[in-house]
Amino acid sequence: MKIIIVGDGKVGFNLAENLSREDNDVTIIDKDPEALRKADETLDVMCVRGNGLNTGVLADAGVREADVVIAATTSDEMNMVCCMTAKKLGAQHTIARIRDPEYASELGRLKEDLGLDMVINPEQAVAGEIARLLEFPSAVNIESFAEGRVVMMEMKVAAGMPIVGMSLQEMTRRAPLSILIGGVVRGDEIIIPRGDFVICAGDVIYVVGRPYRVIQFFRRAGVQPQKIKNVMIMGGGRIAYYLARYLDEMDVGVKIIEIDEQRCVELTEMLPGALIIHGDASDESVLHSEKLESMGAFIPVTGHDEDNLIAALLAKQYGVGKVIAKINRINFSNAIRNLGIDNLVSPKITTANYILRYVRGLQNAVDNPVKTLYRIMDGRAEALEFVADEHTRCTDIPLKKLRIRPGVLVAAIVRRNEIIIPGGNDVIKPLDSVILIAYETRLNDLSDLALSEE
Amino acid sequence: MNYRMIAKSIGNLLMVEAACMLPSFLVSLIYMESDLPAFAWSIALAMLGGFALTCLKARTPDLYARDGYAVVALGWVLMSVIGALPFLFSGAIPRPVDAVFESISGFTTTGATILRDIERLPHGILFWRSFTHWMGGMGVLVMMIAILPSVKANTIHILRAESPGPTPGKLVPKISQTAKILYAIYILLTLAETILLLLGGMPLYDALIHAFSTAGTGGFSNRNLSVAAYGSAYIEVVITLFMFLFGVNFTLYFIAFRRGGLRNALRDEELRYYFFIALAATLMIAVVNYGQVYRSPLLSLRHAAFQVSSVMTTTGFSTVDFNLWPVFSRLILLLLMFIGASAGSTGGGIKVVRSIVLLKTVQREITRINHPRAVRAIKINGHVVDEAVVSGVMAFFFFYILIFVSAVMVVALEGRDLITTVTSVVATINNVGPGLNAVGPMGNFAGFSPLSKIVLSLCMIIGRLEVYPVMLLFFPGFWKKGI
Numbered sequence: 001m002k003i004i005i006v007g008d009g010k011v012g013f014n015l016a017e018n019l020s021r022e023d024n025d026v027t028i029i030d031k032d033p034e035a036l037r038k039a040d041e042t043l044d045v046m047c048v049r050g051n052g053l054n055t056g057v058l059a060d061a062g063v064r065e066a067d068v069v070i071a072a073t074t075s076d077e078m079n080m081v082c083c084m085t086a087k088k089l090g091a092q093h094t095i096a097r098i099r100d101p102e103y104a105s106e107l108g109r110l111k112e113d114l115g116l117d118m119v120i121n122p123e124q125a126v127a128g129e130i131a132r133l134l135e136f137p138s139a140v141n142i143e144s145f146a147e148g149r150v151v152m153m154e155m156k157v158a159a160g161m162p163i164v165g166m167s168l169q170e171m172t173r174r175a176p177l178s179i180l181i182g183g184v185v186r187g188d189e190i191i192i193p194r195g196d197f198v199i200c201a202g203d204v205i206y207v208v209g210r211p212y213r214v215i216q217f218f219r220r221a222g223v224q225p226q227k228i229k230n231v232m233i234m235g236g237g238r239i240a241y242y243l244a245r246y247l248d249e250m251d252v253g254v255k256i257i258e259i260d261e262q263r264c265v266e267l268t269e270m271l272p273g274a275l276i277i278h279g280d281a282s283d284e285s286v287l288h289s290e291k292l293e294s295m296g297a298f299i300p301v302t303g304h305d306e307d308n309l310i311a312a313l314l315a316k317q318y319g320v321g322k323v324i325a326k327i328n329r330i331n332f333s334n335a336i337r338n339l340g341i342d343n344l345v346s347p348k349i350t351t352a353n354y355i356l357r358y359v360r361g362l363q364n365a366v367d368n369p370v371k372t373l374y375r376i377m378d379g380r381a382e383a384l385e386f387v388a389d390e391h392t393r394c395t396d397i398p399l400k401k402l403r404i405r406p407g408v409l410v411a412a413i414v415r416r417n418e419i420i421i422p423g424g425n426d427v428i429k430p431l432d433s434v435i436l437i438a439y440e441t442r443l444n445d446l447s448d449l450a451l452s453e454e
Numbered sequence: 455m456n457y458r459m460i461a462k463s464i465g466n467l468l469m470v471e472a473a474c475m476l477p478s479f480l481v482s483l484i485y486m487e488s489d490l491p492a493f494a495w496s497i498a499l500a501m502l503g504g505f506a507l508t509c510l511k512a513r514t515p516d517l518y519a520r521d522g523y524a525v526v527a528l529g530w531v532l533m534s535v536i537g538a539l540p541f542l543f544s545g546a547i548p549r550p551v552d553a554v555f556e557s558i559s560g561f562t563t564t565g566a567t568i569l570r571d572i573e574r575l576p577h578g579i580l581f582w583r584s585f586t587h588w589m590g591g592m593g594v595l596v597m598m599i600a601i602l603p604s605v606k607a608n609t610i611h612i613l614r615a616e617s618p619g620p621t622p623g624k625l626v627p628k629i630s631q632t633a634k635i636l637y638a639i640y641i642l643l644t645l646a647e648t649i650l651l652l653l654g655g656m657p658l659y660d661a662l663i664h665a666f667s668t669a670g671t672g673g674f675s676n677r678n679l680s681v682a683a684y685g686s687a688y689i690e691v692v693i694t695l696f697m698f699l700f701g702v703n704f705t706l707y708f709i710a711f712r713r714g715g716l717r718n719a720l721r722d723e724e725l726r727y728y729f730f731i732a733l734a735a736t737l738m739i740a741v742v743n744y745g746q747v748y749r750s751p752l753l754s755l756r757h758a759a760f761q762v763s764s765v766m767t768t769t770g771f772s773t774v775d776f777n778l779w780p781v782f783s784r785l786i787l788l789l790l791m792f793i794g795a796s797a798g799s800t801g802g803g804i805k806v807v808r809s810i811v812l813l814k815t816v817q818r819e820i821t822r823i824n825h826p827r828a829v830r831a832i833k834i835n836g837h838v839v840d841e842a843v844v845s846g847v848m849a850f851f852f853f854y855i856l857i858f859v860s861a862v863m864v865v866a867l868e869g870r871d872l873i874t875t876v877t878s879v880v881a882t883i884n885n886v887g888p889g890l891n892a893v894g895p896m897g898n899f900a901g902f903s904p905l906s907k908i909v910l911s912l913c914m915i916i917g918r919l920e921v922y923p924v925m926l927l928f929f930p931g932f933w934k935k936g937i
Contacts, residue, residue, distance in 0.1 A: 002627075025627040033840065041519070041610065046627040 001025070002066045003359065004091070006052035006082050007073035008035040010330070011097065011122075013043075014352040015070060019359065020045045027061040052082045055089060064090040068359055071096045072351070076103060080114055087115040093362060095355055099123055101238060118358050122347035127242035129350055130324050131250065133343055134228050134297055136215075141343065143374040144211075145385045146414040146433045152182065152208045152383055153218070154376065159201035161222040169195040179209035179217050180421045182411045182437045185377050190439055192409055206376060206383075208411040208435065210419050228252060228296035228322060234281040234311055235302030236260070236267050239326060239347070243299070248273045255290065257281040282307050284314065297322040305329055312341045371433065381439045383411070386446040388432045393447040400424030402450040407439040410449070455933070456521050458512040463525045463598075463612070464532060465507025470598050471533055472500035474589055475582065478540070481659075482578025489576040492543035500536045520932060522611025526595060527923040530915055533594060534558040537586055546579045551904045558911045560586030561594070562918035563800060565673025565770040565887030568900045568907070572678050577659065580676045584666040590918065591670025591700070591800030592640045593617060600633035615923045618797055618805060625708050639707045640800075644669040647696045654688040664771075668696045671801040673770030673887040680895065681760075682773045690756065690773055694763045698732065701767030701795030723835045724807045728796050731806065735790055736762045739783045746780055758783075766790040768802040770887025777894035784890060788877065791884045802885030802917050804854060811839060811847045853921050857913070858883055864909045868902065878902070883913040 001024045005012045008030035016039060020026040026045040029052045030036050036047040050057030052073065063069065069086040071079035076098045083094035095118040103110060107119055136142045141154035157164060163171060168181060184191045185204040191197065199205065207214050231247055233240045236258030244254045254274040258264050264278045279286040281300070292298060298315035300308035305327045312325040324343040327336070336344060357373050372385040388395055394402050399410060399422055413420040414433040420426055428434055434446060443449065479493040517525070538557035541547040547556055552568045559566045560583050572580065589597065593616040610629055624632045644665050651661035663676045677683035681693055702725060710719035719725070740751070740758035748754040757774050764771045765787045776787060794803015814832045821828055831838040861879045868875070870892065877889030878899065888895040899910065916924045926932045 020627070025631075027627050044610070044627070044629050046624050 003068045004061050004066045006071045008039055010348040011072045011351050016043055016045050018356055029061055066091045068093045076100050083116050084114045093117040120351055120354050122351040123238035124242045125354055126345050126347040126350045127239050129345055130243055131246035145372055145435050150412050151211045151214055153214050155205055157201055157203045163199050163221045164201050167196050167198045177213055177217050178421045179207055179213050180411055182206045182208045190377055230295055231297045232295045234300040236263050239301045244271045244274045293318040295320050299324050301326040316340050384436050386434050388428050388430050388446055390430050394450045395428050395430055398425050398427055405451055407441045409437045411435045411437050458510045459517055460521055460525050461507045461510050464529045465504045466598055467529045468500050468504030472497045478578050478582035481581040485577040487576035489544035489578040492540045495543050496539040519611045523615045523923040523926050525612050526615040527927050534561050540582055546575050551907050555907045555911050558914050561590035562885050562914040563587050563591050563670040563672040564885040564914045566882055567898050570900055583674045584663040587670030587672025588666035596633045599630055600637050636704055639704050650692045669700055671700050671767045671769040681771045690760050694760045697763040697767045697769045701799045701801040703796040703798035705798050724796050727810055728806045732762055732766055735786050742780055742782050767795045768884055768886045772895035775896045777890055791880050791886045808847050861909050861913050865906045868906055882910045883917040885917050
């Protein structure tokens with residue numbers, strides 16, 4: 001596909017990196033030659049210097065033949081106008097990043113008027129992600145498939161858990177649970193576990209199955225998934241606002257600490273259900289007096305990465321069960337991950353992932369669409385959901401007879417309400433949702449699952 | 455430095471080179487001459503060496519700018535050595551220094567030769583000589599990027615280091631696609647010339663050799679008298695035209711064909727300068743030569759146009775011995791050798807666009823004296839040229855002249871006359887081929903000492919790769935780890 005990305009910031013760069021690796025023709029437009037230089041030197045993309053609102057610049061970038069135009073500059077208005085212009089010039093699909101909540105209420109009409117195909121609000125997206133993480137607090141990460149009927153949870157195995165030292169065969173023999181361990185990260189290595197695989201402390205495992213089965217598994221594994229009853233949010237920005245709204249729906253108590261008095265007043269107006277505290281959350285005494293230690297979760301979402309991280313570490317010391325920190329600069333995420341904070345979220349990565357998913361959906365829209373796609377294990381593997389239809393090549397053949405592509409694992413088959421954790425005798429039938437995990441290979445189509453007969 | 459990845463890339467390069475020897479092998483098979491085993495052995499050696507290098511496992515596939523430079527510089531040296539093997543094995547050129555000189559002269563599209571009598575060589579060897587021009591013109595690494603599927607994004611550094619011009623860029627988002635487009639244009643133009651030469655009554659073998667030499671702006675012929683041997687005005691005009699066309703930035707062909715923007719392409723500033731410099735030089739030479747050398751004005755114009763086109767694009771074909779021309783005409787030719795062809799073409803020299811930038815910089819300095827507070831940017835095609843690029847061009851120019859002077863000093867140790875000494879370096883560093891006096895169109899480089907030949911060979915590679923990739927190899931900081 002021909003893709004034009006306007007704005008070479010973190011989101012733009014991340015998108016360009018992923019999309020160009022997936023064999024798309026990517027062109028980046030930006031005004032800043034420094035930013036473009038980096039993209040030009042490290043990515044296989046074309047860079048055009050100029051303003052994305054300028055029709056000449058857009059034409060230079062090949063907007064007429066473009067399949068997708070993604071506007072991810074810092075300005076909402078610029079993104080909107082850019083998408084509108086691009087659509088007028090002949091671009092097939094347009095995606096805009098629009099973050100101002102003022103526009104959010106009129107999004108439907110805006111989308112129609114401007115011919116936008118997708119609008120993404122990074123703050124709202126990241127708030128949604130945090131809310132999802134809070135729903136299943138024992139998982140490091142959780143992704144859902146088939147309208148939530150199947151979930152994949154990422155969990156870190158701690159020393160002392162009963163499953164440590166057990167092989168997978170042993171585990172199923174002791175307690176048949178119909179879940180599947182779809183992947184293990186051990187150190188730098190990614191392993192597709194077989195029956196004789198023995199779990200060690202420190203492994204990160206990916207468990208696929210029905211939500212309650214997975215929770216059951218977690219309980220057996222010695223993790224007590226409790227529902228979180230109250231959450232403290234540090235910083236009253238847009239993420240806090242969206243998150244508080246989501247948590248309100250989930251019936252979770254919310255306490256927001258915000259330093260700016262004016263903003264506190266605004267928040268009280270907008271969020272009647274939440275308790276707004278005026279204070280400096282980087283001051284330990286404030287956190288202490290607001291009973292940080294009794295909170296189910298602590299979520300620092302201020303604009304300063306350093307404050308967020310320090311507060312998160314503090315909360316961990318106080319014994320808060322679940323700490324999710326927002327960071328903007330993702331360069332050091334590997335080092336930060338070892339600090340013991342449960343989750344890190346970044347609006348930019350979330351935005352890029354959402355757009356990526358949409359673009360991939362477009363790519364496969366013809367038939368056999370990828371319904372859902374998640375990048376897991378630091379982007380080294382993908383979990384995908386496909387829907388089989390009559391054109392799919394590998395239907396009605398028992399899996400053991402298929403020559404399945406190396407590095408691909410069939411994790412689950414969803415047939416109406418039945419969820420099958422497949423064995424060798426199971427078959428894929430038309431209309432099934434199939435959940436696959438692919439390691440270091442890329443699947444565009446469910447038929448790619450099996451190597452061709454030749 | 456990612457040594458393993460560099461070795462791997464060079465291994466790929468050698469395999470591509472081995473594949474490129476196949477046509478010459480075929481030619482020698484058709485003529486059944488003594489050079490057949492020479493090609494068989496060379497291909498086997500290149501294949502084996504290349505394969506051994508590609509078997510290395512690299513820890514990371516990342517190539518940074520300096521790795522790209524290293525690949526290009528080392529790759530070119532190694533490629534030239536392997537390319538010299540057929541000359542050596544067949545006994546066509548018995549001495550290794552001479553064989554490598556000839557091979558480098560081929561790949562760098564210089565066309566300077568150490569051979570006194572070309573016509574007695576086997577057909578396969580002559581074909582290989584010209585084919586190296588064709589490969590080296592667009593770049594063997596660019597070919598590698600075009601045909602090998604496993605090419606990663608960071609090969610942009612290789613493309614940059616090998617392609618001539620201050621800011622080589624991409625035509626389309628994908629680098630392999632860009633390389634393919636460049637080669638497609640290249641092949642099309644070469645084919646067109648071959649057909650036109652055939653129509654002029656040239657035998658197929660000769661037509662191919664001259665088309666390859668023109669395409670790479672090299673200058674090797676299979677006749678001792680070069681193009682003059684055919685004595686045909688038609689052939690001369692065709693070659694004049696195509697030499698000029700191969701000296702044009704290939705990006706412009708892409709713009710003209712693909713986006714239907716012929717007008718945009720013609721509006722290009724470098725193209726215009728290129729055209730007007732060639733036109734002005736032709737007219738001046740034609741006028742000066744008329745009456746002194748040639749009786750007919752048309753003949754004078756024809757020879758002037760051919761030589762200007764040949765020298766400015768740094769091809770180096772000749773229809774006449776311009777060594778006998780008046781001093782003024784010879785000096786103009788010498789000047790054209792330095793200016794060279796357009797950036798992004800197959801020609802050598804400093805390149806027209808750099809000359810434009812240099813001129814505009816001088817102009818700006820003068821404005822600055824008149825109006826000390828004036829803010830002026832240097833523009834090409836209406837776009838501001840980045841200050842980093844401007845200072846890069848100036849540094850390049852200085853470095854170029856510095857190398858030129860140093861090489862002249864070394865060659866001067868031979869004790870030959872001044873014109874021979876200076877023009878031998880001018881002709882090699884600018885990838886032209888023939889210079890003046892002893893190294894003129896009717897002369898050759900056979901009489902030089904091995905030291906001079908090595909220095910001149912280096913000059914050719916430095917000129918073709920535009921100084922930096924080769925010179926970097928001589929700086930210890932380039933090899934240090936972790937800095």
